[in-house]
């Protein structure tokens with residue numbers, strides 16, 4: 001497993017406003033959308049392409065287009081849904097699958113309540129969207145599901161990651177073809193499994209009270 005932290009002043013600026021507890025839900029959704037577009041630029045660096053011959057108004061030339069089979073984008077409901085539009089705007093040919101997962105707030109164990117994606121993912125590049133990598137339980141389970149279906153290239157886009165969750169991913173997914181792209185590795189998890197400094201509950205901030 002590889003991890004890539006996107007170190008860019010625009011990312012840091014938007015992330016700071018996202019973290020601020022005064023930021024209301026509509027602004028939070030807009031910033032999450034903008035941030036995923038910036039992360040996607042890094043996350044798709046190795047997206048597969050084919051060469052294609054075209055004619056410009058001036059001459060014939062060879063360019064590239066996104067390869068087949070189409071990439072699959074999988075948001076993890078609920079909070080990951082807020083990252084979907086920004087991602088498919090950059091990857092217009094992508095197919096979209098869905099994983100509904102929730103973490104028990106007492107045991108911090110993740111469970112899956114909905115799965116809707118192709119059974120066979122062999123040869124597919126998969127992009128998983130989840131804003132928060134906290135204990136890592138959700139993302140490890142999600143990525144194992146994708147690998148069991150044959151995915152051989154998985155990239156997770158997370159707005160924030162905790163060092164504890166990164167360590168769990170590195171241990172549980174050692175040797176697997178997995179990359180995590182994040183805007184920040186924060187300081188730690190608190191006693192409730194929340195990322196510190198973090199941004200609170202991403203799903204609630206995205207879809208909770210409008211503030």
Ligand SMILES: O=P(O)(O)OC[C@H]1O[C@H](OP(=O)(O)OP(=O)(O)O)[C@H](O)[C@@H]1O
Pocket residue numbers: 076077078079080101102103104108110130131132133134135136137138139165193201202203204
């Ligand atoms: O790394 P972990 O410790 O597993 O925690 C991270 C998960 O927790 C949050 O989801 P939550 O369970 O709150 O569901 P929601 O998106 O519906 O709010 C978040 O969106 C991640 O999916």
Ligand SMILES: O=c1cc[nH]c(=O)[nH]1
Pocket residue numbers: 132134193194195196198199200201202203
């Ligand atoms: O800090 C955290 C941890 C898990 N889930 C969230 O939404 N936020």
Ligand SMILES: [Mg+2]
Pocket residue numbers: 079201202203204
């Ligand atoms: Mg939540």
